[in-house]
Amino acid sequence: MAARKRAANRYYSGPPSDHFDGTLFFNPNGKPPGRFSDLLKWQLGGERSKWPAAQPSPFHQARPAERIDGAGLRLTMVGHSSLLIQIAGLNILTDPVWSPRVSPLSFAGPKRVNPPGIAFSHLPPIDLVLVSHNHYDHLDLATLRRLKARHDPLVLTPLGNDAIIDQAVPGMRLSVHDWGDRVDIGKDAAVYVEPVHHWSARGTRDRRMALWAGFVIETSAGKVYFAGDTGFHDGANYRLMAERHGGFRLAILPIGAYEPRWFMAPQHQNPQEAVQGMKLCNAAHAAGCHWGTFQLTNEPIDEPARKLAEALDAEGLPQECFRALRPGEVWDVPAV
Template sequence: MKRNPYFDPTKPHHRPGGFQNNYLEFREKRWHELLRWRWGAWRKGEPKPPKDSIPVVEPDLAFIHANAKAGMAMAPAITWVGHITVLAQIGGLNFLTDPVFSERCFPVQWAGPRRHTPPGLRLAQLPHIDVVLLSHNHYDHMDEGSLLALAKQAGGPPMFITPLGHKAWFERHGIHGVIELDWWDRHMIHATEQNARIPIVLTPAQHWSARTATDALRSLWGGFAVLSPDCHLFFAGDTAYSKDFADIRQHFAIDHAPGLGGGFDIALLPIGAYEPRWFMRDQHCNPAESVQIFKDLGAKQALGVHWGTFQLTDEALDEPPRALKKALAAARVGEQRFFVLPVGGTRRLTPRL
């Protein structure tokens, strides 16, 4: 087994050959489990076709681009580009989560899952992106074409912040200066005015990584906390439900004291790609578990992402919002607190304090 160059024996999630989860040891599914999944889906005729079209709106480009140039007068806002990709405008900076603009999420663009909805903003419509937050290396999150295009954007490349083990991939593609973080590492970035410093923290998630057939668990995965003065944002990346989210709330308890503005102002939480549960529950949460993550975090609001774009699993493409609505009612959480947006839709957020 190839040795993990980042291995630290004092850290429980480190292994000599890679990384692991905190609360559940991930193992790759065996061939007979994959066969059972695909056979079961075929017998039941799944995934079912969508009952409704995925909602899409024209992006508010006038607001997005004016806001992008507003510096510290920027209004905190999020725009759902589609799937896991969100443009977050906070702290005078433009952040992009797991940018996926390609037609397919696969090693090649002539095969694999195809987009059912176009990106809410095309690459050419984006404002200048300051920071890209990359959660892990699966193809529906780490999209080569999108990352290379962003590295060539007018005005210079964004800062790419990733979990451990991704820098070599970027350097092979001519992208340098990538920031790698371990779980709980805190990297400080500077906003454009008043020398404001914004901490970005890599947080644990229960998931896994693989880019090829031979590199499973060699790179780390995770979510991000962005502690901007005007908005504390949490991005979960891909994850199953675990005790990690109660740990995250505890970790940021001092930052989120009531006198400092309370908990995360917005959490970007996955609500799709969860069926069948026997196969997916150790790597993807369903909407009910997403609601529990929301409660564990103590966040003020959440946006449901990771749905409506690629048919990755057995639930219908439009099912996650319906399941989310039921889960919110069962948990007595208002739909105004945990919401979905149309592709291309923007939600302006109340500034912190």
């Protein structure tokens, strides 16, 4: 029976743990993704807002510096969950997507409504790529092929995603880890792989066969938390981040793709929850991502930014401490 269970997972084989049952990964004390009948109920519900076919960013495409050294921390929004983090002389990309669609099909599926905030040819030398999980809006194989050819970065990703990447991008340098692992990435710098509340799938027959994660980047210029994609989960993982890491100079948190709540709440937090998450993990500053580029859910295109501003006001927090970044926007994050 155990052998049959291991064989049923096409991406990963390993011993059971508190988040792996021998076949599938799961969220401890959490909720699995909705059933197919729930998906149909949502898709046929008729409450989807109409996004514009094009919504150009108010910011021009950025031309990043080659490196940011010393105490600086510069963040540049590419779009959705793709950001360039420049800190302690390192250039790090999160969930890079330069493709026009996030879909298994080149002719259908969610399409960009604004171009990437950095032209691919204008990227500085990329040292490290963080891939949080295998959904198409986070793991884009076409972009990874381009990065391999031009930059040959190290790709750090949670368990099972290496099988997907290695098959499509032969020779890509991969570092594959479980929750709780620490990875040294350079002088006085490390990345921690941390739990978030989400799920994974590339199709209909591989649900939860690869792990999902967030990342903590620890450097001499401070700590950065990239949550990837996550539900709020009663704030459990944010409290854990504060306990493990003390606090952060910057947290990069998803603020979009949250409606309808009856279906999305376990897996996608809303802006109000993101503000609570910033407070719970002791982040001095936060950047909102996962909004405004690909329509994945029901809310209007500009609602996440508006709701974020309302949530900050409700908490008595300054607007500049948590910014809903748009493609091409560059933020020199203040020191703590």
